[in-house]
Amino acid sequence: MxxxxxxxxxxxxxxxxxxxxxxxxxxxxxxxxxxxxxxxxxxxxxxxxxxxxxxxxxxxxxxxxxxxxxxxxxxxxxxxxxxxxxxxxxxxxxxxxxxxxxKPVLWSAGKILNGKPKFLAVPVETSEPGNAGTLIRTSDAMGADGVIFAGETVDPLGSKVARASAGSLFHIPTARDTNVKDVLGKLRAANLQILATAPQGDATLDEVDLTKPTAWLFGNEAHGLSPELLDAADIRVKIPLRGRAESLNLATAASICLYESAKAQNR
The missing domain is CATH 3.30.1330.30 (Ribosomal protein L30/S12)
Structure with missing residues (x-):
């Protein structure tokens, strides 16, 4: 034109x-x-x-x-x-x-859960825009049914988040709810098993039944998930580290968990 x-x-x-x-x-x-x-x-x-x-x-x-x-x-x-x-x-x-x-593209958490999701990403108190956008992009790529940002998180509609999502913000249902307890209640009401990533887990990633409808809790970049949230999860899941690295960053850990969920759901 x-x-x-x-x-x-x-x-x-x-x-x-x-x-x-x-x-x-x-x-x-x-x-x-x-x-x-x-x-x-x-x-x-x-x-x-x-x-x-x-x-x-x-x-x-x-x-x-x-x-x-x-x-x-x-x-x-x-x-x-x-x-x-x-x-x-x-x-x-x-x-x-x-x-x-x-125009705003955010969904409500309730609307996402009404769709009977098979697996969701639930980043808690995510503060780094690049990580938030990467989580949206990875969730989209893995075929997750939505992303629910819980707690005082970065705004998913911020320009840095949108850029890091590489367009996925417009493709996958994304919500933001500042009340973490309310989000947990909605996840349970939707009959989702709640899995929390943790360095000291109850089970390793390959021991968990990921064929069940699942909500993954991912913690803040600096301090992870609080003890209260870890206790509220159904299972605390540890990603086995077979090399010499002591830990994984948020985006990498989330990518591994979401990939395993996608593989189990599509098996």
Whole structure:
């Protein structure tokens, strides 16, 4: 589609200013919208109908012509912008020049559980955006039925989380519930076995029956799961480490557990 880059939006244009504010959680809540950047995220936002506006530089319009054209067919407003405007919208050192303002895509935990999931990822008090996005992406790749962020976690609609999810935020049902006890109650009511990853487990990963509907609890990056949450789980599960490494980081541990669940569910 033809765009007039001679009249491109600058960083001072109200639409650009308002879009840039969406990097703040309070602004996202007020506007009921969020901002994503990059090929994977914008493509997923457009194809799933979540995008309302696209902002694109002249160079990006050439590079991502298929996405821009698809956005036009989907009645998404496409706005040409200057390179300086792109820098004001981006939170990366090198911008892709392609952005989308999107409608919120978060589900409620109850809605996810009403779908009778076979296995879920439940990150608890996740604070690192990159890990949160990777968990969403891995859960999507493994065929999990949803991700429920429990406790005071990073906002799944933050731009860094969305970028790390590589578009999966728009594909897999994702929820956020700050009340961890309430989440646990909903998991039990949905007849899910609750498994918690722990260095000192009741059983190793290969000893657990993963053919049952399962919710995996994954702890905070720095301090893991609290003793109370470990006690609340049905089984504390240890991942056998056969090399010399003392531990695994959050994203790696989650990937291994979700892979084993996917294998058991599809056996």
């Amino acid at each position: 033809a765009l007039d880059f001679e009249q491109a939006f600058t960083e001072r244009t109200p639409r650009i200013v308002n879009a840039a504010k969406l990097h703040r959680s309070s602004a996202r809540k007020k506007a009921n919208a969020f901002l994503v950047e990059g090929e994977n995220s914008v493509d997923a936002a457009v194809s799933t109908g979540a995008a309302t506006d696209i902002f694109v530089t002249e160079r990006a319009a050439e590079k991502f012509a298929e996405i821009v054209t698809a956005a036009g067919y989907m009645d998404v407003y496409v706005h040409p912008i200057t390179d300086r405007a792109a820098n004001s919208l981006s939170d990366t050192q090198t911008t892709s020049g392609l952005f989308a303002v999107c």
